[in-house]
Amino acid sequence: MKTKTPLKSLGNQTSYAFSYDFNLLETFENVHQGRDYFVEFHCPEFTTLCPITGQPDFATIRINYIPQAKMVESKSLKLYLFSFRNEGEFHENCVNRILEDLIKLLEPKYLEVLGNFTPRGGISINPYANYGIPNTKYEEMANFRLLHFNLAK
Template sequence: MSNKEKEIEGVSLLGNQQVSYHYDYNPEVLERFENKHQENDYFVKFNCPEFTSLCPITGQPDFATITLSYVPGVFMVESKSLKLYLFSFRDHGAFHEDCMNIIMKDLIKLMDPKYIEVWGKFTPRGGISIDPYCNYGKDGTDWLETAKQRLHMHDLYPEKIDNR
């Protein structure tokens, strides 16, 4: 094992050309690594414009852009494992709101972040788009109050929907 590999314990997917893609929900693919700046509070943001899941009733595909932001504690999510995890929803039947909450809860379990929010912006089906938002602030931190405030103030000034 090289020094670089030892430096990032727990990360096996990044750079691995033999990775298999799971077509149904698979949280076990998520990997984490240690946050090297635990003394700082800072946001990490992922924009995932190619999320796909299935309607649990019709089996029709649902497409979304997911924005995932978090303030790390001790651990951070490895981005390739996150990509593979989100891909695993491809043949998973769940409503939009369920998908966003599942993603948030799986990432809380993996990382124990100080704060996290997940916002799905789904393309319309039947003339309606659904944009579920969920968040979490860790008990015993200032981020618990931040989560409440952000949820209460969420989307007060909604975007103009002309790009979907």
């Protein structure tokens, strides 16, 4: 039996956007709002274009968040990330734009985005950005995680 849902992309034929589109993102209600927990997305097939050369850049994008009232629907996230495919963006801009878009969409308690880009010219770039609700333990968590980012490497 098929369940009816207000989500547009889930359960329908996949149609890919070939330019950046925030409006592809969809949400559903977090039914566990009384509990803090992490949701992690591991997106190993992210691509974008170098804004100078037009050459493709490949990355694994990791998104972790502690939801509040809304959750991001995974197929819509996949389609949204795919929409970067023909965008000319520096790695750091991609990660920060994803972070800002998901903050706007979800209003999460905590959110972090890491881009592990494959090397070009012998150098890999791995930008990290995070957010926690201001004046809460989540902001303290964001500050701590940022200050201690990749210290083990």
